[in-house]
Amino acid sequence: MTYLSPILVGVLYALAMSLIREPHRRRFNAIMVAGAGAAYLSGGGLGGWEFLATAVITYVAYRGLESWTFIGVAWLLHTAWDLVHHFKGNPIVPFSHDSSLACAVCDPVIALWCLRGGPSLIGLVRGRTARPRTAEHAPPS
Numbered sequence: 328m329t330y331l332s333p334i335l336v337g338v339l340y341a342l343a344m345s346l347i348r349e350p351h352r353r354r355f356n357a358i359m360v361a362g363a364g365a366a367y368l369s370g371g372g373l374g375g376w377e378f379l380a381t382a383v384i385t386y387v388a389y390r391g392l393e394s395w396t397f398i399g400v401a402w403l404l405h406t407a408w409d410l411v412h413h414f415k416g417n418p419i420v421p422f423s424h425d426s427s428l429a430c431a432v433c434d435p436v437i438a439l440w441c442l443r444g445g446p447s448l449i450g451l452v453r454g455r456t457a458r459p460r461t462a463e464h465a466p467p468s
Contacts (some may be wrong), residue, residue: 333429337436338448345447352445354392360401361388363434367408372417380408395444402438406431 347355364384371377384404391398409431412418420426440446 329425329429330432333433334436336429337433337440340433340437341440341445342448344445345449349445352447353395353398356395356398356441356445357388357391357401360391360398360405361385363405364388364401364408366419367412367416370417370421371412371419373411373415380404384408395441398445399438399441402434402441406434406438409434 344352344356361384365381367373367377368381373380384401387397387401387404391401409419409427413425413427413431416427418424418426419430423429440448
């Protein structure tokens, strides 16, 4: 469950974000990853390094306001910071020892979705299930 649940959370996140239309979806996700970058500020246990990591992730997230690639990179930076916290710092959720590890598993799923341009998963599913039009089912011209 340490690995399966976070993967499912990442997929559900992308699915939920699919309900937001572009370009709002991209901008909303830039804000989300900026917030995630600040998640450890209140007790991550790594002192001044927390501010540096937050500043870097926030800058990359800011660039993500106009670029899905930067949002994906910001999620990967957050993944790296999650791993640092899992091994050396405090967990993201204080009462859940493996929460930073779970976050480090979830974040790359979101990052991959972002690096693909944050497509609507609902639209992709609809596109795959739509029946191809044949000449007999096409509207008259």
